[in-house]
Amino acid sequence: MDVELTEILEALCQHSPFYEIADDPQLNDMVRDIEVRYARSEEWVIAPSALNNTLFFIRSGAVEVLSKEGKLIRRMNEGELFGYFSLLRGGKSSQSMRTIEDSLLYCIPARWFLKLYEENDNFSDFFELTREVRLRTAMDAQSSDVSLMTCPVISLLRRPPISADISASIRNAAQVMSEHKVSSLLITDQEELIGIVTDRDLRTRAVAEGLDYDTPVSDIMTRNPVIMDSGDYASEAVLKMMERNVHHIPIVKNGRPIGVVSSGDLIQKESHGSIYLISDIYKQSDIEGLQAISRKMTHTFTQLVVADANTQMIGNAMSHIGTAFVKRLLQLAEEKFGPPPVPYCFIALGSQAREEQTIKTDQDNAIILSNKYNEEQHGEYFKLLSNWVCKNLDLCGYELCPGDIMASNTQWRQPLRVWKENFSGWIQKPKADALLRLSIFFDLRGVYGDKTLAAQLNQHIRREAKQHSGFLTFMARNANQRKPPLGFFRQFVLDGEGKQSRTFNLKERGIAPIIDIVRVHALACGSNSLNTLERIEDIEAAGLLPDGRAKDLALALEMIGMVRIKNQKEQIEAGKEPNNHVNPENLSSFEKRHLRDAFDIVSRQQEFIKFRYAGKRS
Amino acid sequence: MPLSKNKQNEVQDWQAMFAQWALDAPEGPLKRYYEAGIISPDTPLKDTPLLSLDLETTGLDPSKDEIISLGLIPLNHKTIRCNGAKYWIAKPVCSLNAESVTIHEITHTELAQAPRLHAILDDILGALAGQVVVVHCVSIERQFLLEAALKIYGFPLYFPVLDTMDIERQVTFKPWWKRFGRPLSLRLDACRQRYGLPRYKAHHALTDALSSAELLQAQIAYHMDPDANISAYWV
Numbered sequence: 056m057d058v059e060l061t062e063i064l065e066a067l068c069q070h071s072p073f074y075e076i077a078d079d080p081q082l083n084d085m086v087r088d089i090e091v092r093y094a095r096s097e098e099w100v101i102a103p104s105a106l107n108n109t110l111f112f113i114r115s116g117a118v119e120v121l122s123k124e125g126k127l128i129r130r131m132n133e134g135e136l137f138g139y140f141s142l143l144r145g146g147k148s149s150q151s152m153r154t155i156e157d158s159l160l161y162c163i164p165a166r167w168f169l170k171l172y173e174e175n176d177n178f179s180d181f182f183e184l185t186r187e188v189r190l191r192t193a194m195d196a197q198s199s200d201v202s203l204m205t206c207p208v209i210s211l212l213r214r215p216p217i218s219a220d221i222s223a224s225i226r227n228a229a230q231v232m233s234e235h236k237v238s239s240l241l242i243t244d245q246e247e248l249i250g251i252v253t254d255r256d257l258r259t260r261a262v263a264e265g266l267d268y269d270t271p272v273s274d275i276m277t278r279n280p281v282i283m284d285s286g287d288y289a290s291e292a293v294l295k296m297m298e299r300n301v302h303h304i305p306i307v308k309n310g311r312p313i314g315v316v317s318s319g320d321l322i323q324k325e326s327h328g329s330i331y332l333i334s335d336i337y338k339q340s341d342i343e344g345l346q347a348i349s350r351k352m353t354h355t356f357t358q359l360v361v362a363d364a365n366t367q368m369i370g371n372a373m374s375h376i377g378t379a380f381v382k383r384l385l386q387l388a389e390e391k392f393g394p395p396p397v398p399y400c401f402i403a404l405g406s407q408a409r410e411e412q413t414i415k416t417d418q419d420n421a422i423i424l425s426n427k428y429n430e431e432q433h434g435e436y437f438k439l440l441s442n443w444v445c446k447n448l449d450l451c452g453y454e455l456c457p458g459d460i461m462a463s464n465t466q467w468r469q470p471l472r473v474w475k476e477n478f479s480g481w482i483q484k485p486k487a488d489a490l491l492r493l494s495i496f497f498d499l500r501g502v503y504g505d506k507t508l509a510a511q512l513n514q515h516i517r518r519e520a521k522q523h524s525g526f527l528t529f530m531a532r533n534a535n536q537r538k539p540p541l542g543f544f545r546q547f548v549l550d551g552e553g554k555q556s557r558t559f560n561l562k563e564r565g566i567a568p569i570i571d572i573v574r575v576h577a578l579a580c581g582s583n584s585l586n587t588l589e590r591i592e593d594i595e596a597a598g599l600l601p602d603g604r605a606k607d608l609a610l611a612l613e614m615i616g617m618v619r620i621k622n623q624k625e626q627i628e629a630g631k632e633p634n635n636h637v638n639p640e641n642l643s644s645f646e647k648r649h650l651r652d653a654f655d656i657v658s659r660q661q662e663f664i665k666f667r668y669a670g671k672r673s
Numbered sequence: 674m675p676l677s678k679n680k681q682n683e684v685q686d687w688q689a690m691f692a693q694w695a696l697d698a699p700e701g702p703l704k705r706y707y708e709a710g711i712i713s714p715d716t717p718l719k720d721t722p723l724l725s726l727d728l729e730t731t732g733l734d735p736s737k738d739e740i741i742s743l744g745l746i747p748l749n750h751k752t753i754r755c756n757g758a759k760y761w762i763a764k765p766v767c768s769l770n771a772e773s774v775t776i777h778e779i780t781h782t783e784l785a786q787a788p789r790l791h792a793i794l795d796d797i798l799g800a801l802a803g804q805v806v807v808v809h810c811v812s813i814e815r816q817f818l819l820e821a822a823l824k825i826y827g828f829p830l831y832f833p834v835l836d837t838m839d840i841e842r843q844v845t846f847k848p849w850w851k852r853f854g855r856p857l858s859l860r861l862d863a864c865r866q867r868y869g870l871p872r873y874k875a876h877h878a879l880t881d882a883l884s885s886a887e888l889l890q891a892q893i894a895y896h897m898d899p900d901a902n903i904s905a906y907w908v
Contacts, residue, residue, distance in 0.1 A: 061877070062877075087756055091752065091883070
């Protein structure tokens with residue numbers, strides 16, 4: 056009679072890696088060699104420094120993993136395996152395992168583990184793949200193929216470009232456009248693209264101005280239009296349209312135009328109106344109008360999430376929208392208070408500067424004034440302007456910064472000279488607490504006005520930071536302040552002290568630590584980028600991290616960011632205010648597993664920067 | 674609450690009885706079973722070879738109903754060894770009604786192709802030889818096997834048992850003045866839950882044998898002394 060311990064086999068096959076190899080007939084033989092053990096709470100299963108020759112499967116109960124130093128590493132419950140690390144290293148165990156509840160354990164002999172590991176790739180993958188690879192594979196599998204993210208812009212082109220020579224008149228141009236039923240026309244000079252004319256240009260620059268239709272079309276075209284390469288993704292076209300507030304982008308291959316992508320093409324593809332939102336912002340002439348648009352933001356945000364956009368794209372889109380609000384308010388302010396008496400640059404700090412805004416953000420901004428600024432003569436103007444802008448940003452949903460890091464604060468409205476002195480002081484004589492508060496100043500982007508002021512200041516910061524390794528030591532230490540959780544245990548989030556909590560803050564415990572780590576490396580290699588993913592590319596190119604480690608940070612950021620964004624979308628749909636708090640009960644097992652991998656990457660990279668920028672050792 | 678141990682004078686002298694039955698039993702498997710003997714009553718629990726047993730029957734009356742499947746799984750005080758697990762199906766003489774088929778998850782086809790109990794009882798006795806049997810609710814298992822042996826060999830089969838239900842009854846016992854509400858259930862599944870053991874699908878002889886084996890492990894961990902003599906616990 057065939058002896059089948061179905062109960063044991065079925066329990067094993069509900070969980071990875073046995074789930075993946077459930078059809079392997081050998082499993083039946085393996086189950087026959089299993090020993091079942093009951094252990095009461097607080098019993099050593101693998102005692103410190105003991106030899107191990109068993110793969111353990113937790114059938115019920117819970118087990119805690121401790122490091123050599125007795126530090127809690129993680130907790131495991133039903134369905135999890137342990138002991139394989141030591142089996143792969145000849146039985147020596149660096150970690151110890153202790154039950155924290157009465158547990159029923161299935162003990163699988165080492166020889167079975169090694170046999171399956173040898174013979175079955177699906178089985179060995181589970182143990183072999185590093186967390187990084189596991190995370191990468193999972194993320195790849197998750198992204199769908201139909202989204203804008205993976206769709207090349209070339210696939211949206213519906214016809215060859217319609218163009219006219221530079222010598223054409225406005226009338227000729229309009230005739231060509233209506234003949235081909237297009238809303239834009241490329242203007243070429245001996246086949247070289249030199250400009251673009253749109254329906255709107257004909258309306259506003261020709262008809263409304265009463266121009267003679269025989270006027271050369273070159274008088275009304277946009278010169279040196281924004282172009283994209285045929286290899287770029289559709290998502291990049293969306294962002295570019297938002298950033299530059301244009302609705303037509305010629306696509307170029309090997310320097311020659313091969314077609315035009317319009318916002319209509321992208322909107323058909325995607326069904327969200329974030330491109331139009333930007334032009335709507337610039338059309339508003341009062342606060343009420345801007346406020347009305349700001350109320351549509353949550354909708355735009357959820358649309359982006361639904362359209363399967365990744366966090367980078369959503370962050371960029373939300374930042375472009377945020378920047379559009381700032382720019383429009385400053386334009387209106389300059390209409391109200393008159394043109395600025397000296398050049399100035401309005402700068403965004405933190406997430407907006409990094410182009411990583413989400414739905415719910417405070418405003419963090421400042422003003423760099425030209426060195427010609429004179430407090431007595433010009434002070435009042437900039438005070439009025441910045442107070443007005445910050446107050447109205449608040450009305451548009453960008454709440455006042457609780458730390459008062461805003462242009463309306465005199466301290467953060469200074470001539471370039473003073474800014475440079477400030478940064479030199481912070482960098483040359485770093486103080487840990489102060490830097491903690493000031494870290495967002497190291498993500499600084501000019502958004503309106505004389506952007507060369509921001510560029511000069513950024514250059515100054517890069518130079519100073521690279522020369523003062525002591526400063527990097529402080530930044531590295533600060534980047535270690537917020538620790539990611541160990542992972543999950545049942546319905547709780549588990550931290551290093553064994554404390555469990557119902558919810559946790561994904562931004563504080565996951566995203567911010569990654570941004571902090573990346574900022575330190577970026578400053579160390581003098582990167583000019585502000586966006587975290589772009590910084591990661593620079594760090595990788597500079598060879599600051601071992602091979603592949605820089606990419607791991609990007610993956611971890613994307614994983615954690617995605618969970619945050621989905622969570623916020625669900626909060627919005629449930630009629631709640633979106634925030635960064637996540638309840639593990641609402642996470643899928645996929646998300647839990649991979650968040651744990653992501654957290655693991657973060658805490659190891661935190662350790663790494665502690666040593667990498669350790670400062671002087673005596 | 675520590676498990677109260679059997680008082681010496683209540684204990685049957687299993688070794689003497691096995692020796693006597695070895696002489697009296699007719700030639701054949703049952704005689705060989707008794708000849709194999711049984712461990713000494715002063716063997717510590719931790720050195721006792723244990724064998725968890727469960728059987729499924731056509732009904733609850735040992736005089737009428739028949740054994741249709743039997744599962745065995747060996748263990749000691751610390752571990753259960755799936756390696757020695759055994760399972761038999763026996764074709765009953767009377768036909769089985771549809772109701773008990775669904776309960777046992779054994780199909781008519783399986784039963785129709787199975788041997789009769791007398792053809793497999795030899796093997797079963799071979800597996801039981803020298804072992805102390807673990808069951809949940811001794812009266813059922815012991816009586817069915819006794820009846821079967823009487824029918825097939827004309828001589829009784831009788832053996833010492835660790836009864837997880839009886840152990841549970843003792844450890845959960847409360848004098849009447851401390852009792853309130855409904856008495857604790859002594860059903861296998863209910864007992865298992867008190868020790869945090871997982872829920873299994875019931876009514877498969879081998880799974881139930883594993884179930885009782887696991888329950889005994891938990892009971893030993895909580896209430897029993899591995900160094901105590903087996904005679905303190907067997908019935």
